[in-house]
Amino acid sequence: MAKKKTAKPECDARPVSLPDDATAEELAQLAWAVAHPARVRIVRLLISREACVCGEIVAELPLAQSTVSQHLKILKESGMIQGEIDGPKVCYCINASKLDALKKLIANL
Amino acid sequence: MAKKKTAKPECDARPVSLPDDATAEELAQLAWAVAHPARVRIVRLLISREACVCGEIVAELPLAQSTVSQHLKILKESGMIQGEIDGPKVCYCINASKLDALKKLIANL
DNA sequence: ATCGTCAATCGTCGATTTGCGATAAAGAGG
DNA sequence: CCTCTTTATCGCAAATCGACGATTGACGAT
Incomplete structure (x- = not known):
């Protein structure tokens, strides 16, 4: 934490951004989830198919399991x-509310 | 959630994933730009003020210059x-087209 | 010309991310 | 029971991020 000791008489006097800070972290966190090509593709896959077994996702990406x-x-x-665990397989699906939250946060930028 | 049959789901007959891949990287890159609270705050600051000198941004954040x-x-x-360099100072402003690109890519998820 | 201010860059440090193979855990099925 | 399939997790290595202080370069003002 940088504590500037140098005199700063009349530069800033604006404590206006408190709610900003709260959603900034939320937006950053959600954006970060989609900040990788592989994760973007996974999210898109789950949106288009609505549900998908892990193995299908693996088959769709050029990455190791x-x-x-x-x-x-x-x-x-x-x-x-x-x-959701379904026998030996796991069925993934998108969480619409979180996706909407991201969409709203970005749209309201 | 609609569950596929336990038998083999004949889904992969689609050579559609070329544009997907292209925009996946673009989206990931733009999302990554806002995938940090400090950067979210900077972007918001520039949107609200339309233009801002670097020093103001530094003063607004709890981080070193x-x-x-x-x-x-x-x-x-x-x-x-x-x-833009303006004398000894540097004036930053948002790039509306890139911001719109991000908004569209997220909205069209 | 010299000084002070402003911003970018350098070098460094620790923490985190990304990727992989190998292994473990949990069911399904023979 | 054993085996196969499916997924998660455990190291491990390389790369990158995030933060900082210190330095550098550029500019205006004195």
């Missing part, structure tokens, strides 16, 4: 997608 | 903002 699993974990932690 | 400069560089490289 473990890497795709990592991206899925990141997307799940961000709340953008959800995964 | 060099760190803010880094974020400005990232935003500039992504095309989201532009900087």
